[in-house]
Amino acid sequence: MRLKASDAAMTRAFNASLVAEHGLTVNDFEVLRRLSLEAEGRMRRVDLAQVVSLTPSGITRLLDGLEQAGLVCKDVCTEDARVTYARITPEGRSTLLAAAESHLVALEEIFAERFSSEEVEALGELLGRLPGAADGDAQCVG
Amino acid sequence: MRLKASDAAMTRAFNASLVAEHGLTVNDFEVLRRLSLEAEGRMRRVDLAQVVSLTPSGITRLLDGLEQAGLVCKDVCTEDARVTYARITPEGRSTLLAAAESHLVALEEIFAERFSSEEVEALGELLGRLPGAADGDAQCVG
DNA sequence: GTGGTAATGTTGACTGCGCAAGCAAACGTA
DNA sequence: TACGTTTGCTTGCGCAGTCAACATTACCAC
Numbered sequence: 556m557r558l559k560a561s562d563a564a565m566t567r568a569f570n571a572s573l574v575a576e577h578g579l580t581v582n583d584f585e586v587l588r589r590l591s592l593e594a595e596g597r598m599r600r601v602d603l604a605q606v607v608s609l610t611p612s613g614i615t616r617l618l619d620g621l622e623q624a625g626l627v628c629k630d631v632c633t634e635d636a637r638v639t640y641a642r643i644t645p646e647g648r649s650t651l652l653a654a655a656e657s658h659l660v661a662l663e664e665i666f667a668e669r670f671s672s673e674e675v676e677a678l679g680e681l682l683g684r685l686p687g688a689a690d691g692d693a694q695c696v697g
Numbered sequence: 698m699r700l701k702a703s704d705a706a707m708t709r710a711f712n713a714s715l716v717a718e719h720g721l722t723v724n725d726f727e728v729l730r731r732l733s734l735e736a737e738g739r740m741r742r743v744d745l746a747q748v749v750s751l752t753p754s755g756i757t758r759l760l761d762g763l764e765q766a767g768l769v770c771k772d773v774c775t776e777d778a779r780v781t782y783a784r785i786t787p788e789g790r791s792t793l794l795a796a797a798e799s800h801l802v803a804l805e806e807i808f809a810e811r812f813s814s815e816e817v818e819a820l821g822e823l824l825g826r827l828p829g830a831a832d833g834d835a836q837c838v839g
Numbered sequence: 840g841t842g843g844t845a846a847t848g849t850t851g852a853c854t855g856c857g858c859a860a861g862c863a864a865a866c867g868t869a
Numbered sequence: 870t871a872c873g874t875t876t877g878c879t880t881g882c883g884c885a886g887t888c889a890a891c892a893t894t895a896c897c898a899c
Contacts, residue, residue, distance in 0.1 A: 563750045565828055567857080580885075601847060608705040613886045615849060620885095637847040637894045669826040678823045684811040686707055709887085722855080743877060755856050757879055779864045779877045 565665070569658065577654040578624070582607055582617060584658060587626060587651040590643040597630055597642035614641075626650060707807070711800065719796040720766070724749055724759055726800060729768060729793040732785040739772055739784035756783075768792060 566581055573579045579587070585607050590596050604614040618641050621627040626647035630640035643651070666675055708723055715721045721729070727749050732738050746756040760783050763769040768789035772782035785793070808817055 568828070571857095582885085599847085609885095610887060611848060612850080612888080616886070635847085635895070639848075665828065670823065674823060677819070681812065681816060681820045681823075686710070686807065724855085741877080751855095752857060753878060754858080754880080758856070777865070777877085781878075 569661065572661065573654060573658055576657055577650055579650070579654055580617075582609065583621060583626075584651070584654055586614075586617060586621065586641075587643055587647055588655070590627065590641060591648060591651055595642065596648070597640040599632070599638050600641055601638075603641055621647070711803065714803065715796060715800055718799055719792055721792070721796055722759075724751065725763060725768075726793070726796055728756075728759060728763065728783075729785055729789055730797070732769065732783060733790055733793055737784070738790070739782040741774070741780050742783055743780075745783055763789070 570581045573581060573584055586603060589603065589606055590598055600614050600618065601611060603618075604611050607614075609617065618627060621641075622629070625644060627641050627643050630642045632638040632640060670678065712723045715723060715726055728745060731745065731748055732740055742756050742760065743753060745760075746753050749756075751759065760769060763783075764771070767786060769783050769785050772784045774780040774782060812820065
């Protein structure tokens with residue numbers, strides 16, 4: 556199986572180019588992507604943590620970085636003073652788009668050149684059964 | 698797809714129990730397992746790095762830990778003074794066996810309860826096409 | 840109200856690991 | 870023989886992310 560090993564190598568490769576070209580880690584990218592798909596481009600930090608499989612503290616630090624870079628900002632929640640939203644900024648959206656252009660294309664290539672679309676589908680379905688694979692999975696960056 | 702996310706969560710879970718029960722990380726385990734499958738239970742460090750998808754420095758540090766724990770030791774190479782082998786010790790083998798008992802069973806359970814054996818096979822084949830998925834993949838722990 | 844428990848988020852200490860740089864041995868080529 | 874290049878491995882430094890502990894706020898009993 557070697558799920559871990561193959562993934563590690565691949566993730567590293569993607570990370571390297573993302574970092575080099577846009578200063579984003581794969582997780583940064585994924586966070587921006589998830590935020591961009593939300594209504595109002597924002598999410599509670601806990602929920603964000605869950606969808607990208609990080610701990611709350613991990614999300615805090617990741618968002619610290621994105622915030623310093625001006626790609627996300629905090630929103631307060633009026634109904635619950637404990638929660639703070641992470642919201643993607645316009646700059647966040649534009650660097651997401653820029654990064655997506657190369658990153659998603661690279662990803663697409665990797666898969667296109669070794670799987671048929673049915674196989675991609677099958678692979679996605681199988682992996683989706685794994686614990687932690689949670690839920691929905693919108694593909695685009697629109 | 699969420700290859701990364703699901704894997705991260707799963708790896709973390711496995712890691713936690715391995716560490717708690719045997720003081721091994723998933724990578725420690727995998728290294729011991731690979732070594733145990735080799736003739737004379739040893740491997741050059743570079744090769745080991747490759748099969749577990751670590752960099753040479755990563756392997757150095759990982760083996761440092763295993764060596765301190767007495768689970769592996771160094772062997773010199775008589776033909777090439779640059780290389781040093783990592784060899785699994787008898788203690789290494791016994792803790793590997795102990796860890797395998799719970800770890801492999803846990804792994805087996807995860808898969809058995811959500812995939813048929815054909816599906817496991819299919820999944821393995823598909824993932825095997827990914828870059829970094831290299832090669833052979835003996836499943837047992839000797 | 841007052842107490843107890845749960846949920847959200849942050850911080851400090853730590854770990855695993857990559858990268859860049861270095862050293863030593865080996866392998867050219869001349 | 871000498872010199873440049875490659876290969877194997879280690880070390881210094883930094884980063885991402887975990888865990889444990891904590892502070893707030895919310896919810897729920899009474």
